Structure formats: C-alpha cells, structure tokens
Amino acid sequence: MAKTLSADTVQDALAPLLRYVLRLMQTPEPAPGRYGPYGGRYVAETLMPALDELTHAYEESQRDPEFQAELDSLLHHYAGRPTPTYFASRLSEEVGSRIWLKREDLCHTGAHKVNNTIGQILLAKRMGKTRIIAETGAGQHGVATATSCALMGLPCEVYMGAEDVRRQAPNVRRMELLGAKVHSVKSGSATLKDAMNEALRDWVTNVRTTHYCVGSVAGPHPYPLIVRDFQAVIGKEARAQMIEQAGKLPDAVVACVGGGSNAMGIFAGFVDDESVRLIGVEAAGEGVTTGRHAAPLCAGGVGVLHGSKSYVLQTADGQIQEAHSISAGLDYPGVGPEHAWLKDTGRATYGAVTDAQALDAFQQLCRTEGIIPALETSHAFAYLPVVVEELGDDADILVCLSGRGDKDLDTVLAQLKSRS
Amino acid sequence: MGRIADAFAKAKKENRAALVIYLCAGDPDLRTTEDLVVAAAESGADVIELGIPFSDPTADGPAIQRASERSLAAGTTLAKVLDTVSAIRRRTDVPILLFGYYNPILSYGEQKVVEDAAARGADGFLVVDLPPEESDGLRRPAIAKGLDFVPLIAPTSDRERVAKAAAAATSFIYYVSMTGVTGSKATDLASASERAGALQRELGRPIAIGFGVKTKEDIATVAPHVDGVVVGSAVVRLVEEAESATAALSTVRTLVAELASGTVRQ
Numbered sequence: 001m002a003k004t005l006s007a008d009t010v011q012d013a014l015a016p017l018l019r020y021v022l023r024l025m026q027t028p029e030p031a032p033g034r035y036g037p038y039g040g041r042y043v044a045e046t047l048m049p050a051l052d053e054l055t056h057a058y059e060e061s062q063r064d065p066e067f068q069a070e071l072d073s074l075l076h077h078y079a080g081r082p083t084p085t086y087f088a089s090r091l092s093e094e095v096g097s098r099i100w101l102k103r104e105d106l107c108h109t110g111a112h113k114v115n116n117t118i119g120q121i122l123l124a125k126r127m128g129k130t131r132i133i134a135e136t137g138a139g140q141h142g143v144a145t146a147t148s149c150a151l152m153g154l155p156c157e158v159y160m161g162a163e164d165v166r167r168q169a170p171n172v173r174r175m176e177l178l179g180a181k182v183h184s185v186k187s188g189s190a191t192l193k194d195a196m197n198e199a200l201r202d203w204v205t206n207v208r209t210t211h212y213c214v215g216s217v218a219g220p221h222p223y224p225l226i227v228r229d230f231q232a233v234i235g236k237e238a239r240a241q242m243i244e245q246a247g248k249l250p251d252a253v254v255a256c257v258g259g260g261s262n263a264m265g266i267f268a269g270f271v272d273d274e275s276v277r278l279i280g281v282e283a284a285g286e287g288v289t290t291g292r293h294a295a296p297l298c299a300g301g302v303g304v305l306h307g308s309k310s311y312v313l314q315t316a317d318g319q320i321q322e323a324h325s326i327s328a329g330l331d332y333p334g335v336g337p338e339h340a341w342l343k344d345t346g347r348a349t350y351g352a353v354t355d356a357q358a359l360d361a362f363q364q365l366c367r368t369e370g371i372i373p374a375l376e377t378s379h380a381f382a383y384l385p386v387v388v389e390e391l392g393d394d395a396d397i398l399v400c401l402s403g404r405g406d407k408d409l410d411t412v413l414a415q416l417k418s419r420s
Numbered sequence: 421m422g423r424i425a426d427a428f429a430k431a432k433k434e435n436r437a438a439l440v441i442y443l444c445a446g447d448p449d450l451r452t453t454e455d456l457v458v459a460a461a462e463s464g465a466d467v468i469e470l471g472i473p474f475s476d477p478t479a480d481g482p483a484i485q486r487a488s489e490r491s492l493a494a495g496t497t498l499a500k501v502l503d504t505v506s507a508i509r510r511r512t513d514v515p516i517l518l519f520g521y522y523n524p525i526l527s528y529g530e531q532k533v534v535e536d537a538a539a540r541g542a543d544g545f546l547v548v549d550l551p552p553e554e555s556d557g558l559r560r561p562a563i564a565k566g567l568d569f570v571p572l573i574a575p576t577s578d579r580e581r582v583a584k585a586a587a588a589a590t591s592f593i594y595y596v597s598m599t600g601v602t603g604s605k606a607t608d609l610a611s612a613s614e615r616a617g618a619l620q621r622e623l624g625r626p627i628a629i630g631f632g633v634k635t636k637e638d639i640a641t642v643a644p645h646v647d648g649v650v651v652g653s654a655v656v657r658l659v660e661e662a663e664s665a666t667a668a669l670s671t672v673r674t675l676v677a678e679l680a681s682g683t684v685r686q
Contacts, residue, residue, distance in 0.1 A: 204478075
C-alpha cells in the first residue's frame with residue numbers, strides 16, 4: 001500500500017516540517033524576560049542577584065507539585081476560586097451583543113490582585129524571605145498583599161502615594177487592620193509611580209531579607225512573567241466557562257489596562273485562539289490630547305521605567321511624565337512589557353476612555369446589573385460601545401470585571417456631586 | 421589611556437586614592453554647575469561624576485532626589501548637560517564621567533549621546549540602572565569612541581556577576597559599599613573596603629568605593645584598600661544648604677580640599 005515516491009509526495013510530506021523550520025528561523029527564541037524588544041532588567045546591580053534568585057525559585061516552584069497543590073488549594077478554599085462567568089442580560093440589552101462578565105470582583109479582597117499575591121507570598125516563604133514589601137495604587141494590591149501576609153504570618157509594608165492614600169482611604173484602613181504598615185509617599189506626583197520608586201529603594205536596602213511583591217505585569221524580569229502566570233488562572237477558567245455556558249469562545253475579550261495584570265491574566269487564556277480579539281482599555285483621563293491621561297500604549301513612546309522597557313509617558317528629554325486618571329489603579333505612566341509586544345504585533349488592540357466615560361459606565365453597571373465595579377474596571381465597560389460597533393449585535397464579548405467598587409464610593413460621589 | 425584611567429594612575433603614583441566627586445548637573449543651575457566642577461577640580465577632585473538628573477532616581481536617597489528635582493525644575497536636559505561639559509572643558513582637564521539613569525540616554529539615542537559626549541569632551545558613562553547584560557547598545561559605541569563604561573559591583577554580586585562587571589569595565593569599577601540608596605549611613609565601611617581591596621587585587625583593575633562615604637575619616641578608612649573613593653550626597657547637601665552660588669562654591673571648595681587630604685595613604 002506504500003505510496004509511490006515522487007517529488008510531489010516528498011514535498012507534501014516535508015511541507016509541514018519546512019514550514020515549522022521556517023517559522024523557527026523567522027521568530028528566534030527570545031531572550032528570557034524579553035517580549036520582542038520589550039521587558040528586560042534595568043535595575044541597580046544590587047538587585048540583579050535577587051532577580052536571579054526569584055527566577056530560579058519560580059522555575060523550581062513550577063516543577064514542584066506540592067507548591068502547585070498548595071497554591072490551588074488556597075485559591076479555591078481561601079480566595080474563592082473559581083470565580084463565576086456571568087451573562088449580563090440587562091447590560092447586553094443596553095449596549096448590544098451578548099456581554100459576559102468574569103467575576104474577579106468576587107475574589108476574596110474584592111479584586112483579582114489576590115491571585116498573584118497568594119502565589120508570590122508562597123514563593124517568598126519558599127525562598128526564606130522574612131519580610132514583604134509592596135507598592136499600591138488603588139490599594140487593591142496593597143490589601144491583597146497585606147491579606148496574603150496575614151494568612152501566612154509575614155510582616156508587610158506597603159508604599160502608597162500620598163494622593164492615593166487620600167482618595168482610597170478605605171483601603172488604607174483595611175491594610176492597617178490586616179497588620180500592614182502603610183507608608184505615605186510624598187515625592188513626585190505622590191501616586192503609584194512614586195510608590196514604586198520608594199518600594200524599589202526599600203528593596204535595594206533590605207534585599208537580603210525582603211521579597212518585593214510587585215502587583216502588576218510590570219517591573220524587571222521575572223515579574224512580568226510571574227505575575228502573568230499567577231493571573232492566568234482568570235483566562236484559563238473563563239475559557240472553559242465560555243465553552244460550557246456559551247457553547248463557544250468569545251469573539252472578544254475586554255479588560256482595563258493600567259500596569260495590565262488583569263488584562264494579561266484573562267488574555268493568557270485566549271492568546272492562542274486566533275479568532276478571539278483581545279482588547280485592552282487604558283485611562284484617557286481628561287482626554288489623550290490634553291496631556292492629562294494614563295494611556296502610554298495609545299499615546300506614549302518607548303522607554304524604560306521601573307526596570308523594564310515598554311511604552312511610557314515621557315517628555316522629549318526622557319523624563320517620566322505624571323499620569324492622570326480618576327482611577328488610582330490606572331494612574332501609572334508605564335505598562336507591562338508584554339502588552340507593548342501584543343500591541344506591536346497586533347495580537348491585541350488598545351483603546352482609551354476618559355474619566356467621564358468611566359464614571360458613566362460605572363453607574364450603568366450599578367443600575368443594570370446590581371454590580372458596583374471598581375473605577376479601574378469601569379474603563380473596560382466604557383469601551384464596550386466601540387467594541388459592539390465593530391463586532392455587531394451577534395457577538396459574545398467577555399469583560400474582565402477585575403474588581404469591586406466599594407473603595408471608590410467617595411471619589412464617585414464627589415464627582416457626581418460636582419457634575420450636578 | 422583615557423583621562424579617567426590617567427587620573428587613577430596619577431593618584432596611585434602619588435600614593436593616594438583618587439577622589440571622585442559627584443555633582444548633580446543643573447543644581448541649582450548649569451552655570452553654577454560649571455563653576456562647581458572647576459572649583460572641585462582645583463580643590464583636589466581627581467574625577468567628576470556629573471549627574472544627569474532623572475525624574476525617577478530609584479537608586480538615590482533624599483539628598484540626590486531633591487537635587488534632581490531642583491535641576492529638572494530649572495529646565496535641565498541631557499542636551500544642556502552636554503553643552504555644559506563643553507563649557508567645563510574650556511576651563512579644566514578634569515575627567516568627567518556622565519552619571520545617570522538609562523531612560524534619558526535611550527531617549528536621546530545611545531549612538532548619538534556617545535558621539536555628542538565625545539565631541540564635547542566627556543570621558544565616560546556610568547548608568548545606574550543599566551547592568552552589563554543590557555549595556556551593549558551604549559557600551560560598544562562608547563568604547564569605539566574611546567569613552568569609558570563604568571560598571572558597578574554590589575555587596576550582593578556573586579562571583580559570576582563580578583566577572584561580568586570586570587569584563588564590561590574599561591577603566592575603573594564602582595563598588596557599592598552597602599545595600600542601600602545613595603546618601604545612606606555607611607554600616608561597615610572598613611570591612612567593605614577590605615572586600616573591595618581583595619577584589620581589586622584579584623581583578624587587576626582599579627576599584628572606587630562609593631555610597632555612605634561622607635567625611636575625611638571615611639576616606640582614610642577606604643584609601644589604603646582601593647584606588648578610588650566617591651563622595652556624592654555630602655557635596656550635594658552643601659549645594660542645597662548654601663544661600664547663594666558663591667557660598668556653595670566656597671563650602672564645596674573647603675569640603676573637597678578636606679576630603680582630598682584624607683586620600684593620602686599613611
């Protein structure tokens with residue numbers, strides 16, 4: 001039954017192999033910690049060995065079934081995973097198409113941030129670190145870190161911009177109740193960027209004993225990788241849930257992007273599904289043309305901030321500019337390096353919505369679904385009309401509902417009052 | 421040899437450690453910086469580290485953070501710092517090591533910054549957040565133009581990383597005395613100096629110790645062990661506290677002269 005050997009059959013047989021080899025030649029294996037030209041490690045020499053140590057510890061933990069079992073168990077019994085995927089019928093009626101919500105707001109602590117902090121604090125214990133530091137913007141990562149530290153009995157110090165301490169007061173109280181010490185950072189714009197500067201200064205001083213629990217897919221390698229992997233549970237669950245509940249993959253996945261951890265987490269589940277559009281939504285603040293925004297992917301340039309190369313907001317002279325957003329969690333002039341690469345390659349697209357649009361979307365979700373979203377998350381919802389316009393009414397759109405909005409009530413009520 | 425290596429060799433011949441003085445360019449303004457560099461050189465500084473201000477100086481303590489803020493508020497840019505190097509070069513031959521963070525350099529263009537720095541008479545680069553593995557884009561053109569690239573060794577650097585730094589070095593290696601930011605209180609300068617001295621012998625390359633070195637006594641502790649010593653925040657604080665540019669020049673002269681007297685090996 002053997003086929004006759006001819007030039008054609010040999011060519012047919014070899015074609016897949018040839019294509020594979022060609023693809024390998026075209027896309028050389030990137031250096032560890034690189035996403036195309038982005039990522040890398042731009043930090044003081046003092047921190048380089050700690051980043052190596054963290055990389056090795058993380059790789060080992062990935063091969064250790066006990067570590068994975070402990071992580072899975074905590075995510076399930078403590079953090080409340082899996083979180084539901086919910087069909088938002090009334091919101092769908094208002095904005096069109098079929099809108100599905102991945103309910104990360106139902107995670108313990110009220111946001112997706114805990115997925116990462118449980119993983120990193122387990123890792124810190126594994127490395128024998130005795131002290132944890134973190135930066136926080138909206139306070140959600142700070143609360144999640146303080147929570148994970150209380151859970152595992154480690155002392156925790158959180159750096160937070162003075163401006164954010166003011167506008168996210170409930171989260172400051174929460175962190176203190178959880179036993180964390182909150183440092184109010186007054187330098188620079190007194191927001192997330194400056195909190196991260198101060199956390200890096202602490203780390204460079206106490207690096208031998210301390211693990212720096214970075215909250216986003218930003219920072220030097222291996223942080224963008226580690227945080228994405230710990231957040232990938234969002235996308236993994238959501239993909240299976242969509243197949244089960246909708247009977248198909250979504251046509252688009254939408255998430256807000258500050259540093260970009262919830263977006264990377266949910267994108268990770270769909271990045272290999274070419275039919276699924278990945279859409280990130282940045283904070284346009286008062287408008288991307290006003291200079292008062294937090295949208296480096298939409299309106300920034302390539303630069304190096306906080307240890308990695310990515311898109312940043314900067315002056316013509318390479319000074320980092322202050323970001324502006326109504327949402328403290330998006331108020332950051334940088335973005336994770338993998339988002340920069342997803343943008344350049346076209347695998348994901350990025351848009352931006354203003355403070356006012358986010359505020360409208362916030363209220364819409366409250367009224368239509370009885371869900372109070374975080375102001376960060378509200379940016380993803382505010383972009384839905386654009387997505388629906390492109391995809392039409394017969395589409396399934398999955399939104400990462402990354403956090404709940406109780407922490408934002410003061411800000412929102414003050415804004416609404418000033419509007420009326 | 422370049423000016424920096426020459427300065428280290430000259431100091432060694434005179435049985436003293438080379439004194440490296442850091443000044444933040446543009447603090448309080450670039451005209452004063454020019455005068456401060458000349459004054460420091462005349463008072464005994466062997467090498468000047470000329471700081472390029474950056475909005476997010478994560479390796480610096482409060483003194484240099486504030487100096488950077490003052491400088492940026494006064495409108496300093498990397499291009500203007502390079503022009504100041506030209507002005508300084510017309511008045512003194514003191515080696516000038518440009519010291520800063522990577523983003524302003526990346527934004528200016530690595531090849532272009534090397535060409536412009538060389539044309540204006542600068543002698544090298546030390547970039548705090550550019551470890552050897554990320555440094556090729558700046559280091560290669562710098563070496564091609566005869567400029568130095570100064571890598572750092574930290575107390576946490578293992579043998580492999582020390583070897584990487586040594587391989588990247590062209591003149592001296594900067595040894596960070598402790599884990600911390602600039603201007604911190606030195607914890608144990610004596611044992612840091614001994615470790616750095618052992619490394620200097622092993623690597624056969626000059627080492628300068630910085631971070632937490634403030635006084636003549638500190639320098640006297642360091643000088644017997646290594647070929648160079650760096651003082652930064654202590655000088656920057658004097659500039660901050662001075663009521664006028666003239667007063668700053670006067671106090672910086674006095675401090676640098678005193679520090680220089682500590683560099684002589686007994």
